[in-house]
Amino acid sequence: MEERCPAPPAPSVLADRLSRRRELFERAGGTSGRDRYLFPIMAALVPVATSRGGEVAYPGDPMCLYSALSLTVQRSVARLERGLAPQPSLDDVVPDWGRYPDAAYRRAEDGPRSVLIADSPTTDGHVFDPRIWDDVARQAFITELLALRPKVLLLSSVSAGHRYALEMAELAKEHVPHCLVVLGGRHADETVRYQHATRTADLSWSSTVEVIRDGRARPVVDFVVAGDGALLLDLLLRAVGLVATPGFGPTPVEEVLDALPLVAAHDGTTKGVGNIVGLTADEAVLVPVRGERVNAAQLPSPYEAFSVRARFGIFTRAGSSPLGSRTAHMMTLDACPFKCTFCSESIQVSQRPTRFAVSETEHVAQRIGQLVDWGAEAAFFDDPVFWGGNWKAITDFCHDLARLQDRKPEIRSFEWGAQLTVDVVLNRAKADEVATALDLMRENGCTYIYIGIESMAQQVMRNVGKNLLRRNPEAWVSKVREALNTIKSHGIRVGSSVLFGLDGEDRGTIEETIEEIGRLIDDGLLIMASPNILTYHPGTAITAAHGQDRLDYHSRKDNRPPYTYFEEAYPEVVSRLLDEDDIWFIHEASAKRWGSTRNSAAESVASIGA
Template identity: 45%
Template sequence: MTIHTVESVQSTGGNVRVHRPGDAADLASFRQLRRVRRERLLDDLAQGRTARRYFPVLSVLAPVMTQAEGEITYPGDPMCLYTALSVAVRRAVDDAGPLAEATHYTDFAPEWTRLPSKEYRLAAGADGYRPYESDPNTDQTVFDPRVWDDAARVRWIRLLREVRPRVVLISAVSPAHRYALEMASLVKSELPEAFVILGGRHADETITCTPDGQRLLLKPSSPLSVIQEGRAPRVVDAVVTGEAHHAVDLLMRAVALAVDLDRQWVDRDRVLGLLQGLLAEEGPGPGQALAVLASDDGFDAVPLRGRTLDLAELPSPYEAFAIRSHFPIFTAPDTGAVLRTAHFMVSNACPYRCNFCSESVQVAGTLKRFKRDPISTAVERVCEYVHYGAESLFFDDSVFWSGRYRDIAEFCDALAELRAADGERIPDRFRARLGDPDDLERLRRLQWGAQLTVDTLVALHSPEQSAEILRKMKAAGCTYIYMGIESMSTQVMDHIHKNLRRDETRPWKAKVREAARLVKEQGLELGTSVLFGLDGETRASIDETIHEVGRLIDDGLIDLASPNILTYHPATPVTTQHGMQDRLDYHSPRIDNRKPYIYFEEAFPGVVSVLLSEDDIWHIHNETGIHWGTVRNDSSPTAAVP
């Protein structure tokens, strides 16, 4: 196979090679090895020499912050982990059972053998800890510490010693990357032969492939760069990036086939060849992804390029995992109890191209949506989540249904009709997802929220159209709208892609007020996000934004205001424009995580806007507390909402 050295890596040792998919020789070798292994294991089982069919596996959600008094604590991105695992876990569960009948895992298999029961789901608490137990369900194979502190470190080490996982999969956003590396280091310290796979948004943003699939493009803060250059320890055996749903499944199958049948640990030297053999046999599966494997002298990368991915074809992220979020914006009318809230997405990126946003389509590459029967598929998934115990939903799409009013109207009409139907008139497709009368009652009481933009409401549509769409959303159970204000200063918003159809007679702050009024006139709660440190920001623009948002609060037009500080993500254009692409440190073991940075989500010294001084950040913290009062998003972990 052809090997290409990656030009973009400034390596102090070793190199990175990009491999083409496997050929006929790889396929023949792969099939022979698989046949021999399966025959041996079947014989061992028949002779009673071993009863071991499954190997223990742990999946980890790396938290973003360490706990400190008064700080915003952001647990990471559970949906990124759950979504990446969805296909692999579904296929492993479907394949569980007698080895003679297995078709997906033909000998050893990960210990993903059964989904959580409904009783387990309804009893699942809001904390991230779950006991692995002797026969874990798929949810119990996840370690989710929420914060990375001494207590979490002790629990992680104890879990490693109890479970002795053969494979550990870690998902990390950029601010969690340093903690992911520390968790991986503890894996290697306790279990040197465990196979560690790293993925998540930080890897996605920092490791990509050229369009021709010949070279890797690495950001300086990528896991491969910092390991190659000796800035981080070599504690990762593989990295998966991109649309990882099918890629994780392929890699896990290759790793399972590489488990030595005598030692029952992964033989790392075999994984690349086995992955190539699987690709030669069946192809990469849908989506665009990349698998990178560590070797003694560098890294071996395998691009996985299949057909276009349809999000509607994927298992739901919660099929294998319990719903644990509780957003205080959703409360029971009779008791005031905070409701169990499921995350929901019908697209993978934001159609806007704001230079500071890591969710933008220019970072994601393409905008993927539910393609096959999108409306009915989305309603069916609502029913599925209700069956899992969801009492509320938050649509995490950067813009609800990508801001397309026709789709919003059709979805809301269909959901409203279903909520109003009696049990006998529910279509069979949806009835199959609603297992008992309690599910139907939860559906009727379901609250949900979604994100819209100012321009969606007041620039791209008439006030009458927006009012009608908001009425339809409310009739379908929507109680909460979340909207990014970003800034109330014209000199800042002139740089923002969200601010479309600019009109000197209608400044941005007037459009914000009009959008807020439309939402509140329909009796919906309104949450807003404000972002300080964008291009054009000065102390005067900071004060203008704080003052104008305060006026909206005083006028009863905002129910929740979240102040945020611009933090640099590796792939966003503003990172390069501000000269930060070579300066981001998401790998050093310790950071100076101190006040006032800890009052803002994902903010810490070295990654916040160069346009803000530390005195500016103190000023923002103090002034928003004074002028926004109790409407300002609380800094306690349980109160953080989208």
């Protein structure tokens, strides 16, 4: 694969391009009432499920996608509001995302979108979000394509949805042949890595680039974006705008690649870290981006452009719907500081955390206030570990939230939840600080904590890498019970995830875990338990240890029970330590022993994070 790191061009080169581009668009004229310089664009969250009758669904707003769109949407809205600059500008031609929704729209719009993207004047209306990929969703997607005829289609996909991302890309190329297709999300992050020592890309066999290059899929994706999504996507779309022509003609990938250095050099300082891969007819071209790191406070709120649409039954204080309170999703950190062998969110896999600094707790509290103004009744912090497990930051955040409540009394009815770990809760060295923080969390609206228990079998947990605080090395089962008791004693409910198929798993450990979780439920320590099956993700330690270097996340094979009862589970990618009988047993035995406390995937409080 070719790598391109060209030297920045002379400023006169860009100025000449901008002048010629403006002349081209001026001569082309435009549709009455529409800004001729804006090109149609569509973003889509790629589903991972194919059945509306099963248990698999991904509730929650797609924060990975919303975050990635934040800068390009901000740039487009600013350009739309100020109009065309007197002199040719790099931002003359931008995607047409529409305008930000007003307060009335935000408060009225939740649940699935019902208006065609082509008919929506708001930024919120430019996302296709079906959650299920079946004939109904497929026809709706085709209808959207034909009505909008996007110049660019943006697909955000986790690995389990990659097969459907490829199908959506094929449909786009079939119905809008000149549409540029850009794929990003966690699958891209997991499968495209840059090796500094050799200055080459390390592409997983499962990556979109390799799947297309060796003929396992048709060449229907034009660009893959991995890394700092918001910054790299903004860079790529500005390059598209630089070479785009009026109307529905083609935008050659090679021309966009040539424009990238012009755009990157325009502002003097490149921002963001990651990789853009362009797939031309002849080759894959890697453009590594090694700019300044940007923290979360420097980026717009993901909800700046989007309505809060999710509801969760775990939050009920607002009493606004039988489905639960209207729940926003937030993150203070998008990579886990710990090194669990199975986790694709581990710092070992992500390597590029985007976070709020622990000194920026007031900024996060202010975003909560903004979400309340926009109609949110609750929030769930999707951080792998809330504030990275920093109890001082958690305490500071609660104080900031309390001060905000003094100024905005309506926030006092707002409730929220977060994710913690057993070892973070049982930090013996900071027991007093933990107790104070948990009280402050409850006093300032926290009603729910989600903890990854994973397994209750010691022979499994010794291999996971989760027990990192050697100051409390007692048995995992007793630690779990103590952590749950601690949280409950502070008046906060606890839910958990359980993961089957880790190293050391057998039918005996499966039965042990199901029974021990049942005892925690019996004792009132868990209000929800979510059974999950280990699926291999590119880049994780357990994937390498099990020799799973060829994960089939591209074949269009129909999924079936019992796999469909678990998130992201397909026969080709589940743990090699589980056979189909084991998975049936997990599904049936956990339902019987845990009763109504066993959640289905459709009731999970975690968002897709795609």
